[in-house]
Amino acid sequence: MKTGLYIHIxxxxxxxxxxxxxxxxxxxxxxxxxxxALCQEISGWGGVLSGTLIDxxxxxxxxPSLLSADALKAILTKVHESFSIDESAEISxxxxxxxxxxxxxxxxxxxxxxxxxxxxxxxxNTLLKSIGRIHSAEQAVRAVKEAQDAGFSNINLDLMxxxxxxxxxxxxxxxxxxxxxxxxxxxxxxxxxxxxxxxAAMDQLGTLILPEEAVDEEMYTFTTEYLPQxxxxxxxxxxxxxxxxxxxxxxxxxxxxxxxxVGVAAHSFFQKERLSNITDVSQYIDCVExxxxxxxxxxxPSIAIAMAEYxxxxxxxxxxxxxxEFQEYFNRDFYLEYGVIVSELLQKKLxxxxxxxxxxxxxxxxxxxxxxxxxxxG
Amino acid sequence: xKTNNIRNFSIIAHIDHGKSTLADRLIEYTGTLSSxxxxxxxxxxxxxxxxxxxxxxxxxxxxxxxxxxxxxxMLNLIDTPGHVDFTYEVSRSLAACEGALLIVDAAQGIEAQxxxxxxxxxxxxLEIITVINKIDLPSADxxxxxxxxxxVIGLDTSEAVLTSAKSGIGIEEVLESIVKKIPPPKGNVxxxxxxxxxxxxxxxxxxxxxxxxxxxxxxxxxxxxxxMATNKIVEVTEVGVFRPAMTNVSELAPGHVGFVAxxxxxxxxxxxxxxxxxxxxxxxxxxxxxxxxxxxxYCGLYPVDSSEYDLxxxxxxxxxxxxxxxxxxxETSSALGFGFRCGFLGLLHMEVIQExxxxxxxxxxxxxxxxxxxxxxxxxxxIFEIENPSKLPTPQEIEHIEEPYVKAMVIVPNDYVGxxxxxxxxxxxxxxxxxxxxxxxxxxxxxxxxSEIIYDYFDRLKSATRGYASLDYELLxxxxxxLVKLDILLNSEPVDALSIIVHRDKATYRGRILVEKLxxxxxxxxxxxxxxxxxxxxxxxRETVRAMRxxxxxxxxxxxxxxxxxxxxxxxxxxxxxxxxxxxxVPQEAFMAILKID
Numbered sequence: 001m002k003t004g005l006y007i008h009i010x011x012x013x014x015x016x017x018x019x020x021x022x023x024x025x026x027x028x029x030x031x032x033x034x035x036x037a038l039c040q041e042i043s044g045w046g047g048v049l050s051g052t053l054i055d056x057x058x059x060x061x062x063x064p065s066l067l068s069a070d071a072l073k074a075i076l077t078k079v080h081e082s083f084s085i086d087e088s089a090e091i092s093x094x095x096x097x098x099x100x101x102x103x104x105x106x107x108x109x110x111x112x113x114x115x116x117x118x119x120x121x122x123x124x125n126t127l128l129k130s131i132g133r134i135h136s137a138e139q140a141v142r143a144v145k146e147a148q149d150a151g152f153s154n155i156n157l158d159l160m161x162x163x164x165x166x167x168x169x170x171x172x173x174x175x176x177x178x179x180x181x182x183x184x185x186x187x188x189x190x191x192x193x194x195x196x197x198x199x200a201a202m203d204q205l206g207t208l209i210l211p212e213e214a215v216d217e218e219m220y221t222f223t224t225e226y227l228p229q230x231x232x233x234x235x236x237x238x239x240x241x242x243x244x245x246x247x248x249x250x251x252x253x254x255x256x257x258x259x260x261x262v263g264v265a266a267h268s269f270f271q272k273e274r275l276s277n278i279t280d281v282s283q284y285i286d287c288v289e290x291x292x293x294x295x296x297x298x299x300x301p302s303i304a305i306a307m308a309e310y311x312x313x314x315x316x317x318x319x320x321x322x323x324x325e326f327q328e329y330f331n332r333d334f335y336l337e338y339g340v341i342v343s344e345l346l347q348k349k350l351x352x353x354x355x356x357x358x359x360x361x362x363x364x365x366x367x368x369x370x371x372x373x374x375x376x377x378g
Numbered sequence: 379x380k381t382n383n384i385r386n387f388s389i390i391a392h393i394d395h396g397k398s399t400l401a402d403r404l405i406e407y408t409g410t411l412s413s414x415x416x417x418x419x420x421x422x423x424x425x426x427x428x429x430x431x432x433x434x435x436x437x438x439x440x441x442x443x444x445x446x447x448x449x450x451x452m453l454n455l456i457d458t459p460g461h462v463d464f465t466y467e468v469s470r471s472l473a474a475c476e477g478a479l480l481i482v483d484a485a486q487g488i489e490a491q492x493x494x495x496x497x498x499x500x501x502x503x504l505e506i507i508t509v510i511n512k513i514d515l516p517s518a519d520x521x522x523x524x525x526x527x528x529x530v531i532g533l534d535t536s537e538a539v540l541t542s543a544k545s546g547i548g549i550e551e552v553l554e555s556i557v558k559k560i561p562p563p564k565g566n567v568x569x570x571x572x573x574x575x576x577x578x579x580x581x582x583x584x585x586x587x588x589x590x591x592x593x594x595x596x597x598x599x600x601x602x603x604x605x606m607a608t609n610k611i612v613e614v615t616e617v618g619v620f621r622p623a624m625t626n627v628s629e630l631a632p633g634h635v636g637f638v639a640x641x642x643x644x645x646x647x648x649x650x651x652x653x654x655x656x657x658x659x660x661x662x663x664x665x666x667x668x669x670x671x672x673x674x675x676y677c678g679l680y681p682v683d684s685s686e687y688d689l690x691x692x693x694x695x696x697x698x699x700x701x702x703x704x705x706x707x708x709e710t711s712s713a714l715g716f717g718f719r720c721g722f723l724g725l726l727h728m729e730v731i732q733e734x735x736x737x738x739x740x741x742x743x744x745x746x747x748x749x750x751x752x753x754x755x756x757x758x759x760x761i762f763e764i765e766n767p768s769k770l771p772t773p774q775e776i777e778h779i780e781e782p783y784v785k786a787m788v789i790v791p792n793d794y795v796g797x798x799x800x801x802x803x804x805x806x807x808x809x810x811x812x813x814x815x816x817x818x819x820x821x822x823x824x825x826x827x828x829s830e831i832i833y834d835y836f837d838r839l840k841s842a843t844r845g846y847a848s849l850d851y852e853l854l855x856x857x858x859x860x861l862v863k864l865d866i867l868l869n870s871e872p873v874d875a876l877s878i879i880v881h882r883d884k885a886t887y888r889g890r891i892l893v894e895k896l897x898x899x900x901x902x903x904x905x906x907x908x909x910x911x912x913x914x915x916x917x918x919x920r921e922t923v924r925a926m927r928x929x930x931x932x933x934x935x936x937x938x939x940x941x942x943x944x945x946x947x948x949x950x951x952x953x954x955x956x957x958x959x960x961x962x963x964v965p966q967e968a969f970m971a972i973l974k975i976d
Binding site: 259 | 930931946947
């Protein structure tokens with residue numbers, strides 16, 4: 001089966017105050033050895049996957065665009081050397097405004113990258129500062145234009161709502177600014193205060209003033225209504241795109257398809273097993289240099305867990321879950337397993353059933369966790 | 379061994395005054411167990427007992443001690459439960475002895491619990507040896523404590539033994555004192571068998587094992603024994619002693635303490651306080667003091683997961699094998715489904731059973747607020763008892779209601795007399811007496827409704843007096859009270875399991891506090907949930923749990939599905955302890971919320 005490839009770049013110029021992703025600042029000295037180790041891991045997987053077609057590649061982070069043009073080129077070259085890549089593969093890179101330039105953008109396009117995703121978060125300079133972003137709104141606009149000049153036509157912007165001090169109007173302005181930039185895809189994430197982040201510490205001290213719940217809800221509702229009215233279909237809980245520009249790499253996750261993750265803390269779903277890599281950069285480099293697999297954790301989900309995952313991932317998408325596909329994949333009768341749960345969720349108006357498919361309703365999208373939890377065993 | 383060389387004794391002490399530690403030292407000193415075999419506090423062998431530092435079941439151990447006079451003595455220590463819930467069991471254990479060690483903490487002095495048990499011992503004509511323990515504490519004041527024992531109980535303390543069980547000081551003196559001061563048992567080997575049952579336990583292979591003290595006659599395998607209260611006759615299959623492991627012997631003679639087994643299936647046939655006699659040559663009269671144990675406190679126990687109902691029933695049945703005082707019968711609640719109404723000796727007993735069900739049998743339980751037994755006098759002349767508030771008839775049908783009252787004794791430092799009086803007053807207590815035990819310590823006697831005691835009296839007492847107060851109580855009888863049923867409505871639906879019976883004058887206050895408390899406990903859900911307290915049709919308090927605006931994980935980062943799933947699993951785990959009541963998810967602790975009000 002065609003497989004996805006995820007490549008993780010765990011470096012940032014500065015950690016954002018809300019971020020709990022595996023990414024580190026102040027590790028400039030490790031860029032070079034990391035890229036070398038990454039290339040080595042890519043080669044290794046290339047051997048394992050010989051004969052398998054790769055049809056989506058996603059270079060994420062961290063901030064991949066922090067690497068030099070040469071480093072980016074080296075990675076892409078290694079990828080092309082190591083894997084058979086589908087002609088029409090989607091190859092995405094994440095970038096932060098303020099870290100891209102013409103050289104890097106050209107290195108990307110010439111390396112086959114055809115989709116770029118900018119972490120913009122908001123077009124308010126005040127808000128950008130308050131969440132610890134390194135760039136301004138103007139830099140964001142410029143970065144998108146430069147990318148378009150370099151030949152990128154498939155562009156995503158990440159936006160956030162529920163930021164401290166953010167009003168519904170701020171969000172509206174940001175969404176409008178984003179749409180104006182003639183892009184194809186917008187992801188809108190609600191801020192969540194994650195354990196261990198500076199925001200969590202501020203929250204404890206009482207210095208983090210988040211929008212009231214009613215405002216937060218208004219922003220959510222606004223986003224989910226406004227974007228579809230302006231040509232961006234909501235095809236997943238937090239993702240909106242022009243038709244045909246859905247992120248195909250994300251489908252790997254949601255459709256229970258296999259994907260390989262390389263680099264620090266990268267996750268793979270390979271031969272129905274979930275693997276994840278070492279999260280410490282130095283340890284990762286050491287491990288790969290010694291010729292070992294940098295895998296820190298593997299999990300073979302039980303059938304009950306696998307089925308639950310399959311369902312809750314599928315339900316995130318507007319197309320929902322195909323019962324026939326589910327039954328084919330697991331060789332189990334769906335309603336025998338979940339009939340009671342389906343009836344309860346229908347009663348709560350959280351899901352809808354149409355022929356072979358189950359979808360979240362608009363209400364169900366809002367209370368997705370209620371639905372997802374229901375399918376988990378136990 | 380000659381009867382003259384037997385000593386049967388018990389230990390009376392307040393929690394934490396060092397009973398178990400002293401018992402361990404005696405076992406160690408007499409070489410009954412080597413220190414390597416000693417697990418700290420050998421006698422409290424239930425996990426729960428060790429954790430809580432209390433004794434729940436009576437235990438017994440036989441020690442052999444060669445005294446300074448050169449003679450070897452058989453010392454039978456009968457360890458007693460140390461809690462007011464088990465007063466009857468304590469009295470039966472004491473009845474099996476000729477003497478008792480009264481352990482008093484050299485720094486803290488006498489506590490209410492100690493006092494109550496000393497009186498029980500005196501009622502049983504026991505010789506009491508005063509042991510002042512923890513004398514090596516910096517704050518120890520043995521002289522003051524001795525004086526207190528003399529003034530309050532009237533015991534001669536000139537020969538009190540000073541010990542530190544923890545440091546092993548004074549252990550030999552205790553043993554010598556036991557030998558010299560406690561009289562040997564009287565008893566006649568020729569008389570018909572007469573033995574007192576002071577505890578029992580269930581063994582999967584041997585059936586019920588009775589713990590006995592032989593008064594007269596001999597008991598040995600092969601003979602037919604009869605339990606006089608239940609008229610049950612069985613053949614004795616084994617007799618033995620506790621060293622402390624059960625060790626078979628050929629017979630038990632007068633004065634001996636040990637166990638008897640006889641393939642008895644039901645613990646109900648072996649009642650604490652009953653007399654065992656020889657079925658072929660019975661005694662005319664049973665030993666005095668036996669009574670049937672009746673529960674004082676009832677609550678509903680429901681499995682959170684209704685599929686665990688059978689599991690719960692089996693677990694209760696198993697616990698009952700070892701605990702004749704536990705009663706239960708099936709009941710249904712419209713809110714909670716199928717469960718059991720269970721009766722307990724008191725709150726501690728209830729908590730212990732609850733905890734054992736959750737821990738040993740792994741059942742997630744919902745416990746409804748404990749209730750006493752109310753006597754309802756209906757206008758049509760009918761009189762009946764209810765132990766479940768939701769069973770109370772409508773006010774129009776009720777002529778009056780009676781509730782159980784207790785006599786409560788509280789011992790506190792004099793600084794706290796005021797706060798205890800205020801609290802007792804608030805709890806509808808009637809002041810009876812105040813006595814200075816010494817210059818600084820006071821004993822207050824109140825008559826209080828039992829329902830107030832099980833509600834939060836003890837917790838409040840402890841916190842109001844910074845833990846200095848000690849409490850003991852005994853049942854007085856039933857008295858008329860102005861009681862009403864307070865109902866709780868969730869989403870406009872009454873929840874039977876949350877109904878309580880309260881005094882009319884307190885209903886509004888309790889109702890208001892309870893709905894506030896529930897608002898804090900019931901998590902926000904997809905819709906708004908009104909919580910109301912009502913008496914009859916009249917709503918007296920209302921709170922609202924606001925709707926949760928949304929509940930969805932947005933980010934699905936880099937294919938890390940496991941993390942997302944684990945987060946959902948964790949949330950689901952939290953929900954497991956919730957019960958679906960109508961369309962509202964109600965956490966387990968909501969049903970006990972009524973107890974946690976201050």
